[in-house]
Amino acid sequence: MAVNKDVHNYDVKVINAYKCYYGGVNIINGLNMNVKSGSIYGLLGPSGCGKSTLIQCILGVFPLDSGCIKLEIRSQCDIGYMPQDLCLDGKLTVEETFEYYGILYKMNERNIKNRMVELKNILKLPNFNRFIEDLSGGESRRISLAITLLHDPKIMIMDEPTVGIDSMLRHEIWDEFKRITEQQKKTIIITTHYIEEANQADYVGLMRNGVLLEEGPPVDILLKYNTGTLESAFLTICCKEEDNNMVHMPAFNTVVTDNNGWKKPRKSPKKIIDYSRIKGLLKKNMRLFSRDYMLMFTTLVFPILQTALICACIGNNTKDLKIAIKNDEVNFSECRYYNNNNGCVLENKSNQTLSCVIINRLVSLGYVLNEVKDRNVGESIIKKPKYIAFIHFPKNYTSEFAKYIDDQDNYDLQLQPYMDLNNHNTFFKNAMLADIMETMKYLVQSVLHDCSNNPKALDVPLKFITVTGKEVKSYINSIVSIYIAMGAFYFPCLFSVSVMLTEKMDGVLGRSMIAGVTKMDLVVSLFSITNVLLVLQTLAPLCIAYVFFGNPIEITNGLFTFGVLIILLGWSGFFYGLIVAIISPSKLAGIFIINGFTYMQSTLAGCIWPISAQTPVLQVFSELLPIRIVGSTMVSISLKGWTSDHPLVIRKTAIMVFYNVILFSVLIILGKLKKDVWLKR
Ligand SMILES: Nc1ncnc2c1ncn2[C@@H]1O[C@H](COP(=O)(O)OP(=O)(O)OP(=O)(O)O)[C@@H](O)[C@H]1O
Numbered sequence: 001m002a003v004n005k006d007v008h009n010y011d012v013k014v015i016n017a018y019k020c021y022y023g024g025v026n027i028i029n030g031l032n033m034n035v036k037s038g039s040i041y042g043l044l045g046p047s048g049c050g051k052s053t054l055i056q057c058i059l060g061v062f063p064l065d066s067g068c069i070k071l072e073i074r075s076q077c078d079i080g081y082m083p084q085d086l087c088l089d090g091k092l093t094v095e096e097t098f099e100y101y102g103i104l105y106k107m108n109e110r111n112i113k114n115r116m117v118e119l120k121n122i123l124k125l126p127n128f129n130r131f132i133e134d135l136s137g138g139e140s141r142r143i144s145l146a147i148t149l150l151h152d153p154k155i156m157i158m159d160e161p162t163v164g165i166d167s168m169l170r171h172e173i174w175d176e177f178k179r180i181t182e183q184q185k186k187t188i189i190i191t192t193h194y195i196e197e198a199n200q201a202d203y204v205g206l207m208r209n210g211v212l213l214e215e216g217p218p219v220d221i222l223l224k225y226n227t228g229t230l231e232s233a234f235l236t237i238c239c240k241e242e243d244n245n246m247v248h249m250p251a252f253n254t255v256v257t258d259n260n261g262w263k264k265p266r267k268s269p270k271k272i273i274d275y276s277r278i279k280g281l282l283k284k285n286m287r288l289f290s291r292d293y294m295l296m297f298t299t300l301v302f303p304i305l306q307t308a309l310i311c312a313c314i315g316n317n318t319k320d321l322k323i324a325i326k327n328d329e330v331n332f333s334e335c336r337y338y339n340n341n342n343g344c345v346l347e348n349k350s351n352q353t354l355s356c357v358i359i360n361r362l363v364s365l366g367y368v369l370n371e372v373k374d375r376n377v378g379e380s381i382i383k384k385p386k387y388i389a390f391i392h393f394p395k396n397y398t399s400e401f402a403k404y405i406d407d408q409d410n411y412d413l414q415l416q417p418y419m420d421l422n423n424h425n426t427f428f429k430n431a432m433l434a435d436i437m438e439t440m441k442y443l444v445q446s447v448l449h450d451c452s453n454n455p456k457a458l459d460v461p462l463k464f465i466t467v468t469g470k471e472v473k474s475y476i477n478s479i480v481s482i483y484i485a486m487g488a489f490y491f492p493c494l495f496s497v498s499v500m501l502t503e504k505m506d507g508v509l510g511r512s513m514i515a516g517v518t519k520m521d522l523v524v525s526l527f528s529i530t531n532v533l534l535v536l537q538t539l540a541p542l543c544i545a546y547v548f549f550g551n552p553i554e555i556t557n558g559l560f561t562f563g564v565l566i567i568l569l570g571w572s573g574f575f576y577g578l579i580v581a582i583i584s585p586s587k588l589a590g591i592f593i594i595n596g597f598t599y600m601q602s603t604l605a606g607c608i609w610p611i612s613a614q615t616p617v618l619q620v621f622s623e624l625l626p627i628r629i630v631g632s633t634m635v636s637i638s639l640k641g642w643t644s645d646h647p648l649v650i651r652k653t654a655i656m657v658f659y660n661v662i663l664f665s666v667l668i669i670l671g672k673l674k675k676d677v678w679l680k681r
Helices: 002-007 051-059 094-104 109-123 137-149 167-184 195-200 218-225 230-244 275-291 293-313 332-337 354-364 375-381 397-406 426-450 475-505 508-514 519-548 558-583 587-604 616-623 626-640 647-673
Strands: 010-020 026-036 040-044 066-071 079-082 155-159 187-192 203-208 211-216 322-327 368-371 387-393 418-421
Touching: 010 051, 010 187, 026 040, 026 051, 026 066, 026 187, 026 203, 026 211, 040 051, 040 167, 040 195, 051 066, 051 079, 051 155, 051 187, 079 137, 079 508, 094 109, 094 137, 094 275, 109 137, 109 167, 137 155, 137 167, 167 187, 167 195, 187 195, 195 230, 203 218, 203 230, 211 218, 211 230, 218 230, 275 293, 275 475, 275 519, 293 475, 293 519, 322 332, 322 354, 322 375, 332 354, 332 368, 354 368, 354 387, 354 397, 354 426, 375 387, 387 426, 418 426, 475 508, 475 519, 475 558, 475 587, 475 626, 508 519, 519 558, 558 587, 558 626, 558 647, 587 616, 587 626, 616 626, 626 647
Parallel strands: 040 187, 040 203, 079 155, 155 187, 322 368, 322 387
Antiparallel strands: 010 026, 010 066, 203 211, 387 418
């Protein structure tokens, strides 16, 4: 029973604690620690001995492998924590930082304001309207300390609070610590490298290799080891420990200590979602977003620019492709004066020049024709990538052509025009070949017409009827929806991964979590912002693609599903970004992963080359990619007029809902498996 009575004198008690990171060595190695209520406890020890790890365990960030930690608190708000690093958003002002943490600690506006003024006087804080990123090291440490004290918590845990603060102010801060512990019965745990500073603490714990070698009031320790300073006492203790060659039991030999009369930690359970915390997060994130011009540019301006550029560049007729010409039949420059109605080529009196018909036709299609001196020059010039073809028209081409029609057996093939092709770019080559074939057809039709024959005789004996996609005129019309789908996936993904990883790497997330924010609060607040951004990110590109550039779109009730699919795709991008943020060791890695995945999807989605050209196995994979699923359905809705009740539209929408459920579940599972998922290592 004596033990139970003792319980009430302590705010923090650690009993036989063990902790190691991911199967490594024990960082906390059978540690016992007793922090009395209303006292200052100085936790001392060399760098790397496990002080921060112990603090994280006390805060509940990491669970112990075994042992027990008891905190005399009612809720998370009873603890104030100051991390070793700054862990504050540089782009918030001092006032906004106070407001954010005040909201998390459930303080009202007036309380926050009053407390800010109080703390300003005690800690000599800088102006409230200054940005954190503009403060000096010492000033920002003082803000960090003030945030810890803001909600007047019962227990304050501070990791090196006085680092970087001048000795005068350090002295004043210690006086303030003493005042609040004595007058308000607060409990303070401080880690410090300045061992002599800890003389002012009520108790000190000397930690080494994951255990407390000594614990007690500084005066008692000095007396016990007969030294004048804590530093030499610590050295003596360390030497003794080495002499004794103390061995600590490994974690697997220990028993979870919950049988010493200790109750489970008295903490009211944290709500998984809390409206006021979400409000605080939303306010903070909106402020940060509105000040991050690069992020704003990439998430809001980029989608507009990208759509405009794609519509302006893709699918237009290829222009200004260069063709080298040598025309021995007629002076090249004279072709421009050539009149089509020069009579039938089969008649002797005709002065018809077929080479000019072809030349003028190619010019009218937008090709740039440059005359070369002779055939040798033409054949060598074609090796340069600037030229896609060299065409040579022999002398008497037209009259020989007329003879050929009359007497094919005696036709000299040398008298045919010939063409050298540059195959550097098969797309250009094929486009030009199609134009040349069209031109030749036009030529023969002209001849037939001039010779009073029926030009239609040359038509393909097949009737073409366009059933769907009548309005499709250019390649961009067929793929613009897929590009919009790409943006709908990529930009929410980019937003979630960059916001989460920036905050994680700056330690802001970790600090917010300790202040009470839950993973669900985070997801909900970011999800809300993402939805607003998603509407802007897709509405503007849709207007540009379908209104400004006039890409065809069928107006049916399928357009409702068109919108739903974009939102579902945006959500999957958002969840995917969060998953990447969990598994990425750095922001750069996270951005690389999402860029790589989106790039792969864009390549396989069918807008660069049809999926039917892929190998069967790859086709199955490509058809399952989110951008492909949504993009191809959007194409069918916009060009084929598929309605919302079309079986494939329903099926693909269901697949996207399923994807979102899967991604959200993965997010939850990863969050449960990796407890320290939002913490900077
Ligand atoms: N999340 C983590 N995962 C793996 N190892 C970790 C992690 N955090 C700390 N460590 C390791 O645990 C050991 C103790 O680190 P800890 O930060 O607790 O020491 P410390 O006493 O606070 O040091 P300092 O005084 O320099 O801050 C170090 O070797 C560190 O590399």
